[in-house]
Amino acid sequence: MTLPQRLMSAAAALGVATGLLAGPVSATAADADTAAVTFRIQVPKRLSVKKTDKYDKYCRMDVWVWGAKGSTVAYSNVDLIDPHGHIEPVISYRKVLPGYQVGWGVGCPAKPADTGKYTARVIAYNRSGKKLATRQESWYEKFDTAIGSFNAAPEPVRKGRTLTVSGRLFRLNDRATGYTSYSGKTMRIYFRPKGTKTWKYMGSAKTAKDGRFRKGFKASRDGTWRAYFPGTSHCDKQVSRDDYVDVK
Incomplete structure (x- = not known):
């Protein structure tokens, strides 16, 4: 299974699809009255794959990203970057509203070419489409x-x-x-x-x-x-x- 297929399959199991999730994380997700841009990204600490690992126990890990918040933020774009530095367009999210949650399911890599450094990147924009700030977090998927x-x-x-x-x-x-x-x-x-x-x-x-x-x-x-x-x-x-x- 290719990387995009692997992640798309897991994402479908989580009930998320390319684009925006149905609603905000909580009722208190409004922008703070400040010009500062704040980010929230949650990635696995590590993922080490052994031959004896059971998929359900070790390989069902989630990556969660929230739309950047700030008084000048209108929306965010969220991308997944693979170990080769390629953005996965099929599973990117566009125009995520501040405080809204999107994410992917992460499965164990099937072959050595799928291992390495993965990155979740968030880019915040204002109402005019001007880039305000960028934040990213990474994790490694490794073979034992x-x-x-x-x-x-x-x-x-x-x-x-x-x-x-x-x-x-x-x-x-x-x-x-x-x-x-x-x-x-x-x-x-x-x-x-x-x-x-x-x-x-x-x-x-x-x-x-x-x-x-x-x-x-x-x-x-x-x-x-x-x-x-x-x-x-x-x-x-x-x-x-x-x-x-x-x-x-």
């Missing part, structure tokens, strides 16, 4: 990642010898086929000495074509190792399991 086969070895290790941290990074390919190797990404390696609560950054390693990574360190003291992937605009961040190593 996973770190497998994480290990710090040998265990135990002699002090001064090389301890190797390794693992494999995966990302969701699509919800039907599951996960695939994630190459060319930087993994950050951290160490927490025994008896402390603070993680220390030790170095980084880049994933190979099969998603595998490895990095050697000089063993100095007992402690716990972990790997961290900071994520991208399309794939979510991830932390490996912890692996404790004795140093003899």
